[in-house]
Amino acid sequence: MLTSFIHKFSAPKSYVEMTAKLLPYIASCGLLLLLTGWVWGLAFAPEDAVQGNSYRIIFLHVPASIFAQAIYLFMSICAVMSVVWRVKLAAYLIKSAASVGALITFIALFSGSIWGIPTWGTWWQWDARITSTLILFIMYLGVITLHGSFSNLEKADRLMSILVIVGLVNIPIIKKSVDWWSTLHQPASITVSGAPTIDPSMLYPLFVSILGMGLVLISLGILSSRLHILGREKNKKWVQSYE
Amino acid sequence: MISVMASELFKLRKKIRAWLGPLLIMILVLIAFPLSIDISQYDLNKFYFSIIVISLLVISFLATETMFVEDFEDGTLEQIYLQERDFYKLALAKVLIYVLLIGVPMSLIGSLFSFANGVDASQLPQIFITLIFSTLLLFNLFAFGAALSINKGAMLGVLATLPLALPVIILLGRAIRAVQFGNGFYEIMALMIGAGLLVAALVPLVISITLRTHLE
Numbered sequence: 001m002l003t004s005f006i007h008k009f010s011a012p013k014s015y016v017e018m019t020a021k022l023l024p025y026i027a028s029c030g031l032l033l034l035l036t037g038w039v040w041g042l043a044f045a046p047e048d049a050v051q052g053n054s055y056r057i058i059f060l061h062v063p064a065s066i067f068a069q070a071i072y073l074f075m076s077i078c079a080v081m082s083v084v085w086r087v088k089l090a091a092y093l094i095k096s097a098a099s100v101g102a103l104i105t106f107i108a109l110f111s112g113s114i115w116g117i118p119t120w121g122t123w124w125q126w127d128a129r130i131t132s133t134l135i136l137f138i139m140y141l142g143v144i145t146l147h148g149s150f151s152n153l154e155k156a157d158r159l160m161s162i163l164v165i166v167g168l169v170n171i172p173i174i175k176k177s178v179d180w181w182s183t184l185h186q187p188a189s190i191t192v193s194g195a196p197t198i199d200p201s202m203l204y205p206l207f208v209s210i211l212g213m214g215l216v217l218i219s220l221g222i223l224s225s226r227l228h229i230l231g232r233e234k235n236k237k238w239v240q241s242y243e
Numbered sequence: 244m245i246s247v248m249a250s251e252l253f254k255l256r257k258k259i260r261a262w263l264g265p266l267l268i269m270i271l272v273l274i275a276f277p278l279s280i281d282i283s284q285y286d287l288n289k290f291y292f293s294i295i296v297i298s299l300l301v302i303s304f305l306a307t308e309t310m311f312v313e314d315f316e317d318g319t320l321e322q323i324y325l326q327e328r329d330f331y332k333l334a335l336a337k338v339l340i341y342v343l344l345i346g347v348p349m350s351l352i353g354s355l356f357s358f359a360n361g362v363d364a365s366q367l368p369q370i371f372i373t374l375i376f377s378t379l380l381l382f383n384l385f386a387f388g389a390a391l392s393i394n395k396g397a398m399l400g401v402l403a404t405l406p407l408a409l410p411v412i413i414l415l416g417r418a419i420r421a422v423q424f425g426n427g428f429y430e431i432m433a434l435m436i437g438a439g440l441l442v443a444a445l446v447p448l449v450i451s452i453t454l455r456t457h458l459e
Binding site: 162 | 453
């Protein structure tokens, strides 16, 4: 049943039809959660004892940083599917996710810089985490540029997928950079294995913001991939008859 | 494999500009750097390494840019593809010959220039080994980049893989600091050798898939 679902869903036509129904719900839930998380975090969460109000940027910075890496991980899974099983939809999704990934990585870097001024006294430091995130941003741009430079789009899909798989090596480096190198950046406050080191009154709005941002980014990804698919398959009958 | 390496060595040796050019640029950069600053005010042996590291990155970048272009244009790659022969050996041989003919002299030049700028002679073997493994890593990564956009001007692919080279630069920087301060060198070297061998074994496989994609 799962295999037939995957086969059905991986056809561009089914994907476009299915996401048309899901998109309004995902986007509205995402926006609602994101706004709730931000209002809760900015207006109702208590002030930090050390950083004062400047810490409140975490409600933007932390979700952005998490998804900067998560999107690349998603692209890598799609790249494996594209290279190994030649799933056409997977390549379309990589191309669409790369733009969203570049945008959110830029937001993570920019919000981090703003946070750096009151906490570190500088907006930029050649610190392990910041530098590796900048590398990730350049990787996203590299993927987009590489794809854009080929007129044979099938070949471009395949080469882009290979680059994404090789670039995956950067993700553990970014993740562990704060543990491996001496760095200004604080270690992660929320980990999968341990208890969070952040107070629940700040943690809950943060979770809501992460969830909201995740859904908003999924919506952006769906929107961008639908446009990409309709462009790529414009000569197919189902696109011409699609309303 | 030996015959592939011999033929690659012959081909690269004939293309004097391809191997001598990068070495001359490296020498030029290393000479120009101390001339461009007031050496009475700066202790060169403290930060001369950074210019060696950067020149290593840039020269590896330049040296590998045209690695597959000629073979692509003269139909060698297509012939290999049509004969259903493996690209792995070709990619491995090419990278190893480039390391041998460009990487080793680059590392030697880097070590000698660091000696000329006040680094202790006893540290030279450590610096040389560090630079050799860095070039092995960098040449593999940039060779992948060159293969990626072979018919679009390899510079694009090399630029796309540039971010992958930055962790190598961070590692190289740490290795050099370990040489300077005399602790932790062997740990970093073990990591570098491990990464170098892994990359040298795996990247030719990725290059062969990439080349095949271009010819399909």
